[in-house]
Structures are given as structure tokens and as C-alpha cells.
């Protein structure tokens with residue numbers, strides 16, 4: 001290939017411009033004019049900052065100039081603006097051309113338009129955010145049913161107590177019993193208020209890591225889920241002989257267990273299983289805590305078992321599943337807790353095996 005052919009090849013496939021040492025445009029190729037929507041006449045002799053986007057902070061340009069004035073090549077993805085206000089994302093390389101004495105003669109900039117792929121990535125992010133929101137809302141909807149369930153009994157109790165208080169007040173004979181009822185009412189109200197607080201906490205992200213007993217976390221979740229557990233006739237057993245503790249985010253951990261229980265519930269319902277069992281066994285060796293979660297909902301088809309952690313993978317109707325539950329669960333276990341989660345079939349259902357490094361281990365490493 002000759003030099004001219006090279007030049008031609010670059011100019012055909014890229015956006016090329018040249019400026020003098022002060023940044024005044026001396027050359028633009030057709031592609032440059034086309035993309036930035038200027039005619040050649042409008043560009044030659046102008047400062048190259050004509051295509052600057054107002055969003056880009058000054059420091060970026062300072063960095064560019066510092067780099068190229070130091071006779072180094074500058075490479076970056078830059079946000080630019082066309083004449084008629086179109087935002088363009090371009091992979092940019094600016095090369096200082098030196099004369100034979102080693103002084104900067106001019107700058108040549110080669111750009112490659114990546115606007116489409118950036119826009120696409122943004123759209124994907126939007127879609128992701130939307131779906132995450134959707135699955136969060138679905139989980140919240142389920143949780144509202146649970147709150148209602150949790151409130152029914154104390155509300156009844158409160159109704160009865162208030163009625164008794166009325167009787168006691170009218171009889172005007174038993175001030176002690178009246179006060180006792182009053183105190184009891186206050187306790188019940190406190191309990192109801194705690195329930196709301198629990199649910200509120202559940203969906204607000206933990207700010208700080210904390211040491212917690214795995215069994216406590218799971219049992220706390222099961223208390224909150226009493227409504228669903230009752231409604232879907234789930235028998236959940238939790239076993240922990242060692243009192244295993246983890247250092248991490250209590251709420252996030254519980255969201256994983258919630259996802260697993262919700263999936264079991266769906267499988268039980270779909271397959272109309274009669275005797276619905278979920279077993280959660282918590283154990284540890286000297287390195288990892290292991291949480292074995294098993295159900296007897298007939299397991300996961302071997303053809304799809306490798307895909308269940310993939311984002312958007314679901315076998316459910318779109319109104320029932322987003323395919324994000326296990327994906328999010330894996331994220332939480334891997335990213336937040338530095339652990340791992342895998343799945344296999346047991347003889348009557350699915351088993352999820354979660355391994356999380358013990359806090360002592362992490363502590364010793366530091």
C-alpha cells in the first residue's frame with residue numbers, strides 16, 4: 001500500500017480534520033462536513049472548538065491540550081455537537097505532527113462515530129432500569145398482601161380491647177383493668193407500627209454492613225411473609241445448629257431468600273403440588289457459610305437449568321415473571337457478599353446452594 005492509498009483509506013472510513021498549533025482548522029474531509037452538518041467553507045479558518053458540546057467540562061479540553069502540547073497522542077470518547085444541535089459521540093484520536101526539528105507543526109484528529117452504539121447502550125440501560133423497577137413493584141405488591149395479613153390479627157385484637165375499655169369505663173368500677181387494657185392497646189399499636197417499619201426497611205437499601213445471624217435474618221423474613229406462606233400453604237423449615245453469622249447487608253440477603261421463596265411458590269402453584277416443603281439449612285466450615293435452600297416443587301428442567309441466572313430468562317408469562325429474580329439474587333451474592341450461588345435438582349425439587357465467605361476470613365485477609 002502506498003502512502004496515498006493509506007491516506008485515502010483513512011479518509012474514506014473516518015472523520016478527519018487538521019488544525020494548526022492554535023487549534024484553527026486547516027483541513028476537514030467530506031465525512032467531517034457531513035457528520036457535523038457544516039460546509040467546508042464554514043469550517044476552514046475557524047477554531048476547532050466549533051464542535052464542542054456544552055456538556056463537556058473544561059477540564060477535558062485542558063487535558064486534551066496538555067497531552068497534545070506535550071507531543072503525545074490523545075485518545076478519548078468525546079461528546080460533540082453538530083451545527084444543528086445534534087449530539088454526537090465520537091472516538092477521537094488527536095496526533096501531534098512534528099517537523100524535522102521536533103516542533104509541533106500541526107494536529108491531525110481522526111474520529112470515529114459511535115453515536116449509534118452509545119444511544120443503543122443508553123436505551124438498554126433505560127430498559128433495564130424499567131424492568132428492575134417492575135420486578136421491585138411486583139415484589140412490593142406481594143409484600144402489601146403480607147402487611148394486610150400481619151395487621152388483621154392485631155386490628156381484631158384492638159377492636160375487642162377498645163370495646164372492653166368502653167364497658168369498663170361505663171361500669172366505672174375497675175380502673176386497674178381499664179388501665180391494663182389501655183396498656184395492651186398501646187402494645188398492639190406499637191406492634192403494628194413495627195410491622196410497617198419492617199416493610200419499609202425491607203425495600204430501603206442498607207447503608208452499612210452489619211454482623212447478623214443468618215437464621216435471624218431468614219426468620220425475620222418468614223415473619224414478614226406469613227401472609228404469603230399461609231396463603232400458598234408453604235411449610236418452611238429453617239435449620240442452623242451452629243449459629244452462623246455473616247457480615248453484610250441484611251436486607252439484600254433477605255431479598256435473595258425472598259426471590260427463592262417466590263420462585264418455589266410459583267413452581268408449587270404451576271405444578272399444583274400438594275405437600276409443599278421448603279428446607280433452609282445453614283451451615284459453615286472454617287471458610288464459608290453454606291445456605292442450602294431446597295423445595296419439593298419437582299425441580300428445573302435440565303435443558304434450562306444453565307440459564308436460570310441469566311437476565312430476562314423466564315418460563316413464566318410476562319405478567320408473572322421478569323426473569324430478573326435470580327439474576328438480581330446472583331448479583332447480590334457475588335457483588336455485595338463476595339459469595340456464589342448455584343442450582344441443581346434434588347430428587348423432589350430444586351436446591352440452591354449459596355456460599356458466602358465468613359466474616360472472620362475476610363477480616364484476616366486484610
Ligand SMILES: Nc1ncnc2c1ncn2[C@@H]1O[C@H](COP(=O)(O)OP(=O)(O)O)[C@@H](O)[C@H]1O
Pocket residue numbers: 259263264267295297298299300308309313314315316320321322323324325326327350
Ligand atoms: N424453585 C424453582 N423450581 C422450578 N423452577 C424454578 C425455580 N426457581 C427458578 N425456576 C426457574 O427459573 C426461572 C428464572 O427465575 P427468576 O430469575 O426468578 O425469574 P422469574 O421468576 O421472573 O421467571 C423461572 O422462570 C423458572 O423457570
Ligand SMILES: [Mg+2]
Pocket residue numbers: 259262263321324325326
Ligand atoms: Mg422469580
